[in-house]
Amino acid sequence: MNTSNRPDLSARQILSLLALIAAVALITLAWPDMPAPGSTLGQGAAAFGALLLLAPLAFTLMKRSGLAASPPAWFVAHVVATSLGICLIFLHVAAGNWLTPAGLVLLCLVFLVFQGGIMRSFIADEFALLFARTSAAQGFTAPARLDKTVLQAVIDAKTALLRRLDPAADESLFSPALKHWFGSPLLSLRYQLLADREAGLVGARASAGGGLRWWRRLHMLVALAFYAGLVAHVIVMLFFAGYAAGDGPIDWWHITAWGR
């Protein structure tokens, strides 16, 4: 964590976490007597790991609802919880067969952790600004011909709108959260359009928007695929255990053996 009030993870801390995760992966794979995925230990590790892997859902909800007092703390929680979670999942899968549909879910998870780590470590400065959720591009490179009069007019319009939308908020740090979109959708839309216009004027889109936006979208898209796969895997193993086991024995805790 850094020394300021805002919790964060430095690039070094993130890279150390990734190295630790890679080490756990190698050790669990190389270990000769790892428990079967469906054994008590294997299934227990999966259950705890999956619970920890739900942290990003809490993070996105807290961040986007405007409920969190400190969204960066939720960011740190999502990184730490998923790092622990993936280690438990490695325990679960070490002795298993990865060339199955469940192997694809694992692939998504490994991708998320390493892509997230790279995104956070190498584009860190841009994130510092995105965390503030502002469209005012302090620190971004302004284009050569910046029309300051138009920019000031846009900022004034934003400030006036914000007085109606959220009087306590600070224009330089504000962007509409879920509660604003639900409570005043039209005002929120007008505010967002002005914020986009401001970003276009000062060139924020071109710097932070470009690469980083796609990295974040990819991260969220793969997260969606991962959660869909995780839910499908849990349903199949617990309810369609007969189908999952094929002709072999069902040697894991399950609820029904449909599919046999």
Ligand code: HEM
């Ligand atoms: C070491 C592990 C990870 C790192 C370093 C990491 C990094 C990041 C970063 C930098 C963001 C963008 C933060 C922001 O825009 O506020 C993010 C967002 C997110 N991450 Fe991760 N991530 C990791 C693991 C995961 C995993 C395993 C999942 C899913 C299981 C996940 C799901 C999400 C989601 C859903 C968001 C979107 C939050 C939002 O903007 O609403 N992350 N992550």
